[in-house]
Amino acid sequence: MTEDSSDRPQDPNAAAVSEEANSLGGRVRRYARVGTAMGGLAANIAGARLFGLKLDREKQAIELTQALGGLKGPLMKVAQLMSTIPNALPSEYAGALSQLQSQAPPMGWPFVRRRMAAELGPDWKKRFTSFEHSATAAASLGQVHRATLAGHKQPLACKLQYPDMESVVEADLRQLKIIFSIYERYDSAIHTDEIHTEISARLREELDYEREARHMALYAYMHRDESHVHVPEVVPDLSTRRLITMNWLEGEPLMSVTDAPLEFRNKVAYSMFRAWYVPFYDYGVIHGDPHLGNYSVRPDGSVNLLDFGCIRVFEPKFVTGVIDLYHALRDGDQELAVHAYESWGFKNIDRELIAILNQWAEFVYAPLMEDRERPIEETNTGVYGARVVEKVHKDLREKGGVRPPREFVLMDRAAIGLGSVFLHLKAEINWYRLFHELIEGFDAGALARRQKAALRKTGVPAAA
Numbered sequence: 001m002t003e004d005s006s007d008r009p010q011d012p013n014a015a016a017v018s019e020e021a022n023s024l025g026g027r028v029r030r031y032a033r034v035g036t037a038m039g040g041l042a043a044n045i046a047g048a049r050l051f052g053l054k055l056d057r058e059k060q061a062i063e064l065t066q067a068l069g070g071l072k073g074p075l076m077k078v079a080q081l082m083s084t085i086p087n088a089l090p091s092e093y094a095g096a097l098s099q100l101q102s103q104a105p106p107m108g109w110p111f112v113r114r115r116m117a118a119e120l121g122p123d124w125k126k127r128f129t130s131f132e133h134s135a136t137a138a139a140s141l142g143q144v145h146r147a148t149l150a151g152h153k154q155p156l157a158c159k160l161q162y163p164d165m166e167s168v169v170e171a172d173l174r175q176l177k178i179i180f181s182i183y184e185r186y187d188s189a190i191h192t193d194e195i196h197t198e199i200s201a202r203l204r205e206e207l208d209y210e211r212e213a214r215h216m217a218l219y220a221y222m223h224r225d226e227s228h229v230h231v232p233e234v235v236p237d238l239s240t241r242r243l244i245t246m247n248w249l250e251g252e253p254l255m256s257v258t259d260a261p262l263e264f265r266n267k268v269a270y271s272m273f274r275a276w277y278v279p280f281y282d283y284g285v286i287h288g289d290p291h292l293g294n295y296s297v298r299p300d301g302s303v304n305l306l307d308f309g310c311i312r313v314f315e316p317k318f319v320t321g322v323i324d325l326y327h328a329l330r331d332g333d334q335e336l337a338v339h340a341y342e343s344w345g346f347k348n349i350d351r352e353l354i355a356i357l358n359q360w361a362e363f364v365y366a367p368l369m370e371d372r373e374r375p376i377e378e379t380n381t382g383v384y385g386a387r388v389v390e391k392v393h394k395d396l397r398e399k400g401g402v403r404p405p406r407e408f409v410l411m412d413r414a415a416i417g418l419g420s421v422f423l424h425l426k427a428e429i430n431w432y433r434l435f436h437e438l439i440e441g442f443d444a445g446a447l448a449r450r451q452k453a454a455l456r457k458t459g460v461p462a463a464a
Contacts, residue, residue: 251296267301
């Protein structure tokens with residue numbers, strides 16, 4: 001990768017193929033192929049239901065991933081998200097979808113040059129000393145280029161959105177609805193309408209880079225007293241709704257430090273815990289995408305947060321419900337558990353449903369129940385978690401299913417994603433004390449006041 005702002009020639013064929021792969025026309029053709037495959041999958045499921053035939057879910061999952069594998073766009077972000085939410089998709093589907101490549105092929109230099117001119121004007125290159133032609137990262141909605149501002153040495157990260165993404169996202173969400181409807185035809189354990197509503201709202205928000213810039217300001221504000229968490233600063237004059245420019249934060253991927261000494265791994269785990277949960281318990285805000293590419297690790301064990309598209313603001317009563325459920329599980333308080341689930345938005349709560357949902361809750365909360373240093377995997381291994389998920393799924397199906405409220409989706413995903421991070425790090429921390437430091441003296445009214453002040457200061461909308 002070289003830093004060069006000249007218009008040196010590149011392979012026109014590669015650029016054309018790359019741009020066609022992400023164009024609306026190219027996607028429409030692939031969606032036609034996906035539609036055909038999805039239709040066949042639906043027919044197989046219908047036949048299995050009608051004639052009592054056994055459905056080969058592993059085979060169907062392979063067919064599904066083959067049908068979706070060429071999209072490499074927002075639907076892959078959705079698939080990655082869904083694969084981490086217990087029971088949102090059949091285990092065979094979730095496992096197969098989690099293997100899909102979530103990165104889109106990067107746009108070539110001709111596209112970058114045109115889009116930068118559209119966002120910043122025809123003389124945009126004069127504002128940079130250097131602008132790398134090759135993307136340093138290419139994801140589902142856009143790609144990142146390293147650059148240097150004229151007259152400055154501090155490197156910048158320019159995140160540029162792919163073309164036609166509003167249309168692409170809407171098409172992806174329609175495909176997701178088809179997947180959900182197929183799933184519910186043969187398995188009614190989880191009703192997915194609220195999940196689809198939440199994912200749709202968050203993905204549409206991710207298209208607005210001006211909103212993401214406000215999210216970035218919000219996280220900088222919430223972590224202003226934290227030395228363990230670093231947030232990029234936006235360059236407003238070089239940012240638009242489809243381009244966001246920020247200072248470049250140096251760091252290493254998390255997976256590069258998993259063999260570091262335990263003391264360092266514990267520092268990283270502590271930083272990650274604070275990065276996600278200080279905003280939640282102090283301000284009612286969660287970062288809903290703890291994907292490995294969305295943060296990096298510094299030499300001192302602190303972390304850089306790099307992506308702020310998927311942010312959720314909760315009403316204070318939701319945060320209260322999270323704490324109430326912890327106390328309900330610890331004390332065996334059935335009435336408080338009912339109140340907690342109702343605070344989250346679960347409907348028709350009874351003792352039987354509470355008992356089923358608490359199986360999963362006890363698994364998630366287990367590391368917070370013991371006042372001692374311990375690794376997450378003592379109680380939260382993937383194998384044990386899979387058994388819990390299977391049991392919860394079976395019990396929910398027998399009861400007639402449950403409709404998770406939309407607010408539950410990203411909170412659960414964040415918990416599972418961070419648990420995975422702590423498993424990778426093999427960290428040994430007193431999770432109980434970390435948690436109690438955050439919730440000690442919790443006051444929903446005080447949270448509401450802090451949240452209101454933070455949102456007003458940064459221009460982020462309230463909970464929706």
